[in-house]
Amino acid sequence: MTKTKIGIVGLGLMGGSFSIALQETSDAFYFIGLDHNKDHCKEALKLGLVDEIAETLNEIKICDVIILTIPVDGIIAVAKALTDIDSQCTIIDFGSTKKKISESIPAEIRKNFVAAHPMTGTEKFGPSAAVKELYDGKVVVLCDMEKSGSYQQEVAKDLFSAIHMNLVFMGAEEHDRHAAFISHMPHALSFSLANSVMRQEASTSIVALAGGGFKDMSRIAKSSPNMWEDIFRQNKSNLLEAVYSFQSELKKCQRMVENEEWENLNKWMKDANTLHDIL
Amino acid sequence: MTKTKIGIVGLGLMGGSFSIALQETSDAFYFIGLDHNKDHCKEALKLGLVDEIAETLNEIKICDVIILTIPVDGIIAVAKALTDIDSQCTIIDFGSTKKKISESIPAEIRKNFVAAHPMTGTEKFGPSAAVKELYDGKVVVLCDMEKSGSYQQEVAKDLFSAIHMNLVFMGAEEHDRHAAFISHMPHALSFSLANSVMRQEASTSIVALAGGGFKDMSRIAKSSPNMWEDIFRQNKSNLLEAVYSFQSELKKCQRMVENEEWENLNKWMKDANTLHDIL
Numbered sequence: 001m002t003k004t005k006i007g008i009v010g011l012g013l014m015g016g017s018f019s020i021a022l023q024e025t026s027d028a029f030y031f032i033g034l035d036h037n038k039d040h041c042k043e044a045l046k047l048g049l050v051d052e053i054a055e056t057l058n059e060i061k062i063c064d065v066i067i068l069t070i071p072v073d074g075i076i077a078v079a080k081a082l083t084d085i086d087s088q089c090t091i092i093d094f095g096s097t098k099k100k101i102s103e104s105i106p107a108e109i110r111k112n113f114v115a116a117h118p119m120t121g122t123e124k125f126g127p128s129a130a131v132k133e134l135y136d137g138k139v140v141v142l143c144d145m146e147k148s149g150s151y152q153q154e155v156a157k158d159l160f161s162a163i164h165m166n167l168v169f170m171g172a173e174e175h176d177r178h179a180a181f182i183s184h185m186p187h188a189l190s191f192s193l194a195n196s197v198m199r200q201e202a203s204t205s206i207v208a209l210a211g212g213g214f215k216d217m218s219r220i221a222k223s224s225p226n227m228w229e230d231i232f233r234q235n236k237s238n239l240l241e242a243v244y245s246f247q248s249e250l251k252k253c254q255r256m257v258e259n260e261e262w263e264n265l266n267k268w269m270k271d272a273n274t275l276h277d278i279l
Numbered sequence: 280m281t282k283t284k285i286g287i288v289g290l291g292l293m294g295g296s297f298s299i300a301l302q303e304t305s306d307a308f309y310f311i312g313l314d315h316n317k318d319h320c321k322e323a324l325k326l327g328l329v330d331e332i333a334e335t336l337n338e339i340k341i342c343d344v345i346i347l348t349i350p351v352d353g354i355i356a357v358a359k360a361l362t363d364i365d366s367q368c369t370i371i372d373f374g375s376t377k378k379k380i381s382e383s384i385p386a387e388i389r390k391n392f393v394a395a396h397p398m399t400g401t402e403k404f405g406p407s408a409a410v411k412e413l414y415d416g417k418v419v420v421l422c423d424m425e426k427s428g429s430y431q432q433e434v435a436k437d438l439f440s441a442i443h444m445n446l447v448f449m450g451a452e453e454h455d456r457h458a459a460f461i462s463h464m465p466h467a468l469s470f471s472l473a474n475s476v477m478r479q480e481a482s483t484s485i486v487a488l489a490g491g492g493f494k495d496m497s498r499i500a501k502s503s504p505n506m507w508e509d510i511f512r513q514n515k516s517n518l519l520e521a522v523y524s525f526q527s528e529l530k531k532c533q534r535m536v537e538n539e540e541w542e543n544l545n546k547w548m549k550d551a552n553t554l555h556d557i558l
Contacts, residue, residue, distance in 0.1 A: 119490040139488055168487065178485045181476050186496045189468055192528035194551035197460050199524070206457045207557050208447065209418055211398040215558070216495040217465045222555050225548035229541050236536055243533050245478070247526070249471035254522050257515055262508050269504035272473035276501050278486050279494070 003030040007054070007063035009078055011035040011044040013122060014094050015069035016130025019049045021163040024132055034060055044127040061085050065155060068093040071230040076104045083108050090155040092116050096179060096227075097234040098143040098172035111149035114156040115172060117141045117179065118165065123222035140165040141179075143172040180238035181245075187220055187228055188243055194221035282309040286333070286342035288357055290314040290323040292401060293373050294348035295409025298328045300442040303411055313339055323406040340364050344434060347372040350509040355383045362387050369434040371395050375458060375506075376513040377422040377451035390428035393435040394451060396420045396458065397444065402501035419444040420458075422451040456517050463514055464521035466499055466507055473500035 006022070008015040011033045019031050033050035034057065035041050041053045054060050061082065068075045072095040082091060083106050092114045095101050105113045120138040122129065140160045145153055160167060170178070197203055197218075210218075232239055256265040285301070287294040290312045298310050312329035313336065314320050320332045333339050336357065345361070347354045351374040361370060362385050371393045374380050384392045399417040401408065419439045424432055439446060449457070476482055476497075489497075511518055535544040 119488050121490065121492070138490065141488060170484075174481075174484075178481065178488050181479060181485050182488045182493045183490060185475075186472060186493050188529065188532050189472065190492075190496065191548050191551040192525055192532055193465060193468065194554040195531075195547065196464075196521070196525040196528045198550065198554055199528070200460060202453075202457065204557055205449075205453075206460050207554070209398050209420060209457055209461045210558055211400065211417065211462060213400070213469075213499045214461045214465050216498055217469065218554055218558065219495055220492045221551040223548075225545045225552065228548055229545045232536055232544065233539070233541055236539075240533065240536060242475070243529065243536075246471055246475040247529065247533075249474045249478070250467065250522065250526065252474075253467050253471055254519065254526075257511055257519060257522075260512070260515075262512055265511065266504045266508045268474065269470050269502075269507055271477065272470040272500040273504065275473040275477055275486070275497055278483055279489055279497065 001028065003028055004065065005030050005032060005063040007032045007034065007060035007066040008050060009034045009057070009060060009066065009068050010070035010074070011037075011040045011049060011127050012069060012125050013129040013134070014118070015067060016044060016047070016049040016127045017132065017134035018067060018069065018094075018163070020130055020132040021135050022159070023048075025162045032060060032063060040127050047127055047130070049127055049130055057081055061089075064089065065159070066091045068095070071095075071227050072097055072101060072234045073230050075101055079105050079109070079113065085109060085112060087112070088151065090114060090152040092156050092159070094118055096183065096231045098141075098175045098179075100234050102144045102147065102172040110147055112152055114145070114148045114152055115143040116156060116160070117143070117175060118160075119183070123220055125224050125227075135160075135163045135165050138165055139168050141168045141170050141175050143170055143175050145169055176235050177238050177241075180235055180242040184231055184235055184239045185242035185246055187223060188232075188239065189246065190218055190221040191228075194218050280307065282307055283344065284309050284311060284342040286311045286313065286339035286345040287329060288313045288336070288339060288345065288347050289349035289353070290316075290319045290328060290406050291348060291404050292408040292413070293397070294346060295323060295326070295328040295406045296411065296413035297346060297348065297373075297442070299409055299411040300414050301438070302327075304441045311339060311342060319406050326406055326409070328406055328409060336360055340368075343368065344438070345370045347374070350374075350506050351376050351380060351513045352509050354380055358384050358388070358392065364388060364391060366391070367430065369393060369431040371435050371438070373397055375462065375510045377420075377454045377458075379513050381423045381426065381451040389426055391431055393424070393427045393431055394422040395435060395439070396422070396454060397439075398462070402499055404503050404506075414439075414442045414444050417444055418447050420447045420449050420454050422449055422454050424448055455514050456520075459514055459517035459521040460524075463510055463518045464525055466502060467511075467518065467522055468525065469497055469500040470507075473497050
């Protein structure tokens, strides 16, 4: 049996975990990896995340499926260099913003392209961060699917279903608004929280008292600045809207404490509790 | 052998977990519980968190050690009703703010009193939330210890060491400033984050996309409004200072995104990453 060739461009947490998860489902896949970081290439090979390493993007073009697990700006650049792929090839990007990507894909391969955002990750990165359960039971948002070919839609749905993801379909614009609230703005908060504590003279003594709450809230402040600079740039207006909305809530809280409106504060906290009726 | 009598006022997560943890270390303890919630009393008895239930505070006064695991305002009220305890009795409060408590304890029992803040918890509450590992390996801050009798200092240190906590000593004022940054302000953020998402028209579709980052950051927005109203009230000025400091960092982030200062933003994120060199 000929194996399905999967090209993975970007051998980090997302690409590596995708390979491990697929390998768990079947041995019908053959993985070819590409990464500009040569250490990551060696490591990915050693960890069994890929079967071989490609030297150039050209060697990836023969794949049946090409996964782009690189920063958003890189996805657009790589897509533009893939215009001569086979008409049956499926390219799936895992970028965290979708509108600019969905609109920037060259028309001649737009049907080959599936814009996906798996809503999962950890603060770690690089091939050694890859884990088999990263995608298990998590949501993947598939955007602007009407722009993808029906064959490519099926390939993408089959792959994500095989690794036990829950498929959600949405327009790219709606996705970007939602992702700003559920992921991008919370990252801005976590970075701000870490910086506000680190700017204190007593930062070391303060951090020595950290319990679970602070650890959870500051965890994503470990995330890659390069990756998040890219996401903030691509989703600027939605991110800012979400930040303003958050600031307005925190301002309410601040005012209620300043004015000692304890009953209103209590009610406002009860409102926040309702999140967990739907989460 | 006569067992050491431990009175637990407040049969919730903190008091219940303390009992389970102590029971793991030895069978030399006898637990008497008190709670104004009769269902919690029955549940605590059934779960084995206590050996008997007291009807009034008077029945607790015969204990060798009295643990106050109730909201901060309640701690001060109960301490004022304990002025006729035995001179050897040790009272330990687990309140999240310490200055007002440390200063409000009646002079005649100040030596009996130890002001402690175990830096642990979960968003759950009530006797059924109690777990044996809540305190294991966590920090407990012991405040203004020079105001406690030397016998009572030893009792408290022995108990917290027995359940494998790391002891940190600090003035109550310093504790309250630190706790504002590491615990109280992060709770204000989490409540604000939950409310900012819940106020969106599409809140349900947004929340459907929640990954680990959002779940971690909104977890403590489940916390008890009554407990946190009390903490915010007692630590008002430190909380506000921490909130202002956070707001200034988030404002920096906002401005850099608005003005597209990507290089500065990247550097600011790298600064945030440094938190994890000390955490």
